[in-house]
Amino acid sequence: MLAVTEVSSTVVVVTWRGAGQITACLDALAAQDRPHRTLVVDNASDDGTARLLAEHPSKPRVVRLRRNAGYAGAMSTALSLVDTPLMAWLNDDAAPGPHWLRTLEDALGSAAAASARLNRPDGTPQCVGVRLTADGYGADTLDAPAFGFCGGAALLRTDVLREIGGVPGHFFCYYEDTDTAWRLRLAGHELVTVPDAQVTHRHGVSTKPGSRQFHLWNERNRLLTLLRCAPAAVAARELARFAAITALLPLRRKVPGAANFRVPLRIRVLAEVLLRLPATLRDRRAISRRSTVPRGQVWRNWTPG
Structure with a gap:
């Protein structure tokens, strides 16, 4: 179990035109019962997101990119800035419960990554991680253990992530989590599924699944x-x-x-x-x-x- 007196995790939130959801995300992070740092990577939002970030009482660290680098590109940039042992990935349309980070940290053990449970706004479960299909698609799963973590809400060891080559920023969006989990498993690392670490997720607010x-x-x-x-x-x-x-x-x-x-x-x-x-x-x-x-x-x- 990780010590609770020190900050072990940096929670990285990626946002793009997130004015409609970033405040709820940051409010939920401010309510966490485990100390942490918050780093928001703003993908050149032009909808007032920057003002909301500047005015939020939690005063997150904000890195504003000159162009939209996508979720993968933003996470790749964030990895070079994180100086805590653990790095949490969080979508801006996700609102973690107050015990989310503590539950992930405590469950991590010797594993390289921990996957949370994402719930839809009505409370029904979306996934606890990612499975591989027979033709190589990464798909949401409710079965544990899962092959990989969902990048919308997960915790990773920072040094291990760097050792396996970081985040594939050129993907822009989608499969950066499946690719990362796959490389972790190829490198012999364990990934754990933590259904008790729960997040409410407004899936697809930015990227419009099916488009x-x-x-x-x-x-x-x-x-x-x-x-x-x-x-x-x-x-x-x-x-x-x-x-x-x-x-x-x-x-x-x-x-x-x-x-x-x-x-x-x-x-x-x-x-x-x-x-x-x-x-x-x-x-x-x-x-x-x-x-x-x-x-x-x-x-x-x-x-x-």
Whole structure:
């Protein structure tokens, strides 16, 4: 159990045009029963968020970026600024209960990361972490233990996060948590699921799940995560499958209405993945050098048989 007399955690809140929710988030952090520091990374908000941050009585440290770097980019920037042993990730549309941070710290033990439970505003559970599907998607899960943590509310060891290569800031948004959890497991670290550490989450306030941009980031970053972390055969299979489905969609009479089945979006996903392929393969080699657990073993342990 961590000592309660010292500040062990910096809670990092990423916001973009968060005027509608940032005050509730900071109010909830101010009510925590465990001492901590609060660092807010403002992704160049232009809706009055900066004023609300400046006026909040908790006086959080604020870093304002010149451009919107997304959740992943902002967390990557924050990692270079955190000087506490632990770093908590928190969405600006999340309001943690008063025991959230204490519960995570006390449950962490020797693990590298701890995943909280996110609840919808009506109190129903959203997830306690992330699972891997058979085709390599990261999906919300209510089952514990989970493969990975949900980046909306989690606690990580700062030094370990740096050792495994930090946060993939170029992802912009989505899969930065799944990719990070995957690299932690490849490096032999344990992750714990802590359902008693609860957060109310207004999911998708900023990013609009189901939108074209959501699907672009989601599909691109899934493929990038697989190329970085999965067994080579799995990554190649899923990239080829995505390309094949894209090529065949114009020939199908009935096509699902979701944006990720629109051919122009899928072509853009493939173009962005191919453009980033050299850097991604360099990342894969660096991840391999830091790994102590075979990629195939992690895949078999955490995907459906």
